[in-house]
Amino acid sequence: MAEPGGAIYDRLAPVPERQWDRAAGLDALLDGAREPFVVRGLVADWPLVAAGRESASAARRYLVERARDRPFMVSIGPPGHDGRLYYDADMAMNFRTGTGKLADIFAGIEQGEEQGDPRTVYLGSIDIPSHFDGLHEANAVELGGRETLKSIWIGTRTRIAAHNDFPDNLACCAAGRRRFTLFSPDQFGNLYLGPIDNTPAGRAISMVDFEAPDLAAHPRFADAMAAAQTALLEPGDAIFIPSMWWHHVEGLDAFNILVNYWWRGTPAWLGQPQDALNHAILAIRDLAPADKAIWRAMFDHYVFENGPAVTDHIPEPARSVLAPLTRESAGRLRAFLLRTLNR
Template sequence: MAEADPGPLTGLTPVREIAVADAADLSERLRGAERPFIIRGLVKDWPLVQAGLAGSRNARDYLLRKRQDRPFTVSIAPPDAGGRLWYTDDFAMNFRMAKAKLPEIFQKIDEAEAEEDSPAIYLASIDMHEYFDGLVEENDVDLSGRDPLRSIWIGTATRIAAHNDFPDNLACCAVGRRRFTLFPPDQFRNLYLGPVDNTPAGRAVSMVDFAAPDYDAHPRFREALAHAQVAELEPGDALFIPSMWWHHVEGLSDFNVLVNYWWRDTPRWLGQPQDALNHAMMSIRDLPEKDRAIWRDLFEHYVFGAGPEVTDHIPEKARSVLGPLTPESAGRIRAFLLRSLSR
């Protein structure tokens, strides 16, 4: 297999690069960061990175030694997909999901590397603690007090449509080369988002094919590109992606491994904003305009404004969920929602 070509999107602004002195410096740089940045060589000393530099099979052998003996979930797309995990013409998925143990999956990747026309094989967001023993201990970034979810992404050359995530993200290129094309959160209208409930990986994705943009069908994509940034990562490099930034991800080599860290600086007991958006689409979006206007005003009052006029007239001990949220009051809201939705 040949490595992926550079693609048609040229002349984009490179993501800025920074240097960090130590874990404390990294933690300080991450605190409140609102724009992406690259740290070259942050994880270059990882055993996984070093194994990959000696060859893709060396990297696979290293991962096999750390694996747990359990089935892994893998996505497999046909050769004619060109590595793009995407929709079919009737909006089913163009890939199938399967479960197999890692030696079997890696045998298929061995075979794919020897073929010119081979399927895309992709293991997405695998929990490193649950599926490997000792992998985190030997390959980790000290995030100083944060408690991130550590995931590993393994596969052949792939193209993952532009999407966003709620948590902050530190993505570490361990094996192969990666290209990220990033857009600020406010560019969602120019990315032509697809369905929210039928997606390749649980998040709405851009319907634009970045390898062959159709500017007649998606004319606003030109405006998105004016705000785009691109990050080209080599083994050992890391990219910080702030919460809600859109990112299109390409694994450019025949074999690619990424390790990423997701975390949020807000408590885990707070709800997921996407759940609130989905519920609002179900319960508010199709109301008459005059009713939507009322609810828009109520959201501004209780959610986006939430100023003193919401609670000053209520005794403090009686404010319940209108006051600052706690694990207990958040739990009361969650229980109330569950009862309401189950009717």
């Protein structure tokens, strides 16, 4: 079967593949990992994978039987939608969102399949424990005690624009095939990112259409593709995407399921770096150049370098949030920020 854009992806470097010791688990591969890798067959023994191999209908039935009686958020494209969840000509989303019971959403997918006119239907980042009973327990990866967010992604053929996430990510292909195109964090300038406050799913995305890149409008994208890595996952395969790596994701078959695990290497009670970026845009970006230079030096002093000169002259009990943060001092700082932002 010919793949969309296949010739382009054939020229890219493959994401390295790693072997794992089932007895030792994934710790040896994940501990300190800062580069992506693929593990073939990691979840090949999942019941969900077995259902997907039987048929798309069997996979849907497996999920419906375990779904809780609650609304599921779903994105739906209009007739003729090409599966690219993106902006329209007015920079609004080119899909609509709504909620429905999972069985009803799946019935719509099946009707489109029967009529030969499938709509783009996409359920993104559905929290597994709150939406399903027993799904995680029957289909799980041992991640060495890491506290994870467990999500499932379900849909028809889709193209999700390149974006990044702060947590580390282990993504497991459960049904259908998924193609990932990855870029290291330093490639963001070559991906032509869109707005950070008007996004399809909360993260800034590349404005480049990977299937038909306009290199006249986006010339640096050629440099990004020269540095890109790609992986085609079959059901049962998994890919590790480190924090802040950009990834373009395609569901290549008529029906696709992905399960992923997110975790961060710092305590959950610390803040989100994206919030700091947003606040810096609000408070610093539009200052006069001389004032911005002062604040750049202050950020270097307190945040990026954070050397002994920050605290050595302050008695240790009085260092407050300049000392390494604890859950308690982080909570005080968060409360202080909320008060100042609400003035």
